[in-house]
Amino acid sequence: MLKSCCKTNMLQHWSENMDDKITFTITRRKLTELIMALVALFFAGGALASILKYLWPATSAKGDAAEIKIANADEVPTGSARKFMFNGKAAVLLHMPAGFRAFGSVCTHLGCISYWKEDEGILFCPCHLGKFDPNTGAVISGPPPSPLPAIDIVVKEGAVYALKWKDPAYVRTISFYAGAA
Amino acid sequence: MPELPRGDHMRLEDKIYKWFDDRFKLKELLTPIIKHPAPEYAVTNPLYCLGGIAFLCFLILVGTGVFLAMYYKPTPLEAYKSVEHIMTAVPMGSLIRSLHHWAANTMIAAVMLHMMRIYFMGAYKKPRELNWVVGVTLLLITTTFGFSGYLLPWDQLAFWATKIGTGIAGSIPVIGEYISLILVGGTDIGAETMTRFFAIHVMILPITIAILLLMHFAMVRIQGISGRL
Numbered sequence: 060m061l062k063s064c065c066k067t068n069m070l071q072h073w074s075e076n077m078d079d080k081i082t083f084t085i086t087r088r089k090l091t092e093l094i095m096a097l098v099a100l101f102f103a104g105g106a107l108a109s110i111l112k113y114l115w116p117a118t119s120a121k122g123d124a125a126e127i128k129i130a131n132a133d134e135v136p137t138g139s140a141r142k143f144m145f146n147g148k149a150a151v152l153l154h155m156p157a158g159f160r161a162f163g164s165v166c167t168h169l170g171c172i173s174y175w176k177e178d179e180g181i182l183f184c185p186c187h188l189g190k191f192d193p194n195t196g197a198v199i200s201g202p203p204p205s206p207l208p209a210i211d212i213v214v215k216e217g218a219v220y221a222l223k224w225k226d227p228a229y230v231r232t233i234s235f236y237a238g239a240a
Numbered sequence: 241m242p243e244l245p246r247g248d249h250m251r252l253e254d255k256i257y258k259w260f261d262d263r264f265k266l267k268e269l270l271t272p273i274i275k276h277p278a279p280e281y282a283v284t285n286p287l288y289c290l291g292g293i294a295f296l297c298f299l300i301l302v303g304t305g306v307f308l309a310m311y312y313k314p315t316p317l318e319a320y321k322s323v324e325h326i327m328t329a330v331p332m333g334s335l336i337r338s339l340h341h342w343a344a345n346t347m348i349a350a351v352m353l354h355m356m357r358i359y360f361m362g363a364y365k366k367p368r369e370l371n372w373v374v375g376v377t378l379l380l381i382t383t384t385f386g387f388s389g390y391l392l393p394w395d396q397l398a399f400w401a402t403k404i405g406t407g408i409a410g411s412i413p414v415i416g417e418y419i420s421l422i423l424v425g426g427t428d429i430g431a432e433t434m435t436r437f438f439a440i441h442v443m444i445l446p447i448t449i450a451i452l453l454l455m456h457f458a459m460v461r462i463q464g465i466s467g468r469l
Contacts, residue, residue, distance in 0.1 A: 112331045113307060231328050 129161070129212070129219045140175030145210055145221050148230075151175060151182065152212070152219060153193050159219055161210035162196045167233045168203040182207065205233060273461075282465055287361075290354035294382075295453070297347035304340040305442070312392065314438035316431050319394035344386055351382050363466040371459040374452055381449050388441040394434065402429055402437070 129152045130141045141152045142164070149172045151164040162182065166173045171186035181199060182191035189201035196207035209225040224230045250258070261267055282288040311330060313322040326333035355375065358364050364372035391402045406429070410420030425432030 109332055110307075113333065113336065114310060115331075231324060 127221050129221055131218050132159075132214055133217065135159075135219070138177060140177075142174070143221070146224070150210060150221070152221075153182075155194055157194060159212055159214060160194060160196075161212045161219075161221055162191075162207040163210065163224070163230065164207065165233075166203055167198075167205045167207065168201070173207070205229075208233065276461075279465065279467070281467070287357045288465070290350050290357055294347050294350035294354055297343045297350060298449070298453070300343040301340060301347065302446070304336050304343065307336045308340060309442060314392065314434050316394060316434055319392060319434060323393045344389065348382055348386055351379050355379060361466070365466075367463055368459070368466065371456060371463070374456050374459070378449065378452050378456060381445060381452065385441065385445050385449070388437045388445065391434065391437045392441065399429060402433065406433075 127143075127145070129143045135141045135152060135154045137154050137156060139154055143150050143152060145161075145163065149164045151162055151174065153160045153162075153175055164173045164182065165171075166184035166186065166189050168184065168187055168189050171184050173182045173184035173189065173191060175193065176183040179190075180193065182193050182196075183189070184191075184201070184203065187202045189203040190199040191197065191203070191207050192199055196209050198204075198206055208230045211222040211225050213220050213222060257266070308326065311322055311326050311333070313319060323337070326337055328334075330336075358372065358375065387401075387405055390405075391398045406420050406423050409423060410416045412419060421427075423433070423436065425436045
């Protein structure tokens with residue numbers, strides 16, 4: 060604990076010579092203890108915040124149908140991709156020759172994030188080499204047990220918007236098993 | 241020059257400790273409990289840790305279990321949905337449930353290995369026969385914990401495992417039928433079974449295991465741990 064080590068009693072001081080100086084002695088040990096206490100407090104705060112976060116009631120479940128703008132259409136030329144977040148999960152927008160596609164990019168195997176690999180023309184998960192079809196989200200090869208979840212999108216006024224998961228029940232199921240909550 | 245703490249120069253934590261010590265004789269009563277030497281052969285041999293590992297798992301299970309109970313709803317309509325909610329929507333919910341899952345599995349393994357160590361080292365012999373009995377009871381309680389917790393997610397796995405488990409209990413001669421009736425709360429697994437298993441899992445078994453653990457530890461402390469054969 061920090062406790063000022065006043066060399067003398069303050070009141071005494073006052074009455075003796077009107078000198079209202081307060082002296083602190085900070086030793087190296089005290090400073091180290093203080094720093095360690097701050098570190099401990101930091102970790103304890105993190106733990107407490109996690110617990111509160113767990114117990115805090117969900118504010119609303121309306122996130123399922125929130126329309127969000129991903130990007131302007133001209134920012135994502137054909138053959139390129141754009142990462143974005145959808146309902147708190149990693150997602151990817153692809154501009155294929157056939158048009159725009161969007162998928163949740165959390166790999167259905169163990170929850171790593173798959174990304175657009177332009178040279179192979181696939182969605183690729185680096186953890187265990189899972190490969191997904193960029194047009195449908197279907198598994199091409201590797202350990203993923205099921206396809207990436209599609210996101211319904213709309214292109215209007217030169218921008219691409221994400222609307223909702225194509226199959227919310229499926230998204231719940233895969234996040235259950237991939238542990239990517 | 242470090243000063244010796246005088247009455248008005250004590251650090252705050254020393255003051256707090258002294259306040260309690262003056263009233264509850266902490267030093268006198270706690271010192272023999274906390275500061276007891278363990279024999280060298282037990283401190284250096286990991287085999288002697290198995291019971292402690294099981295107890296650590298138990299503490300983790302209590303903590304995570306309390307947090308799971310905040311969201312879990314023990315009815316056939318809500319059970320699976322609430323578990324799914326914990327796993328997908330609650331921040332860190334999947335972590336809490338995974339911890340519960342793994343600590344449960346680890347605890348059963350640790351208890352089994354602990355029992356084997358006691359058996360092969362002959363640590364159950366006189367004067368520790370009763371502690372062996374309590375320990376075996378603890379093993380049974382632990383497995384019952386696992387079995388009752390298994391039903392709670394209310395998925396296919398849980399349902400059929402419970403079907404088999406209660407079927408095994410029902411196959412005991414003479415009394416089996418009644419045991420099965422009491423466990424299932426009817427003739428078929430349903431809402432009654434759920435609430436019963438939930439009550440068993442979060443009320444009956446925790447109280448029982450706490451009492452037995454206290455007895456177990458008290459006996460270890462009274463009798464000391466056995467030396468090598």
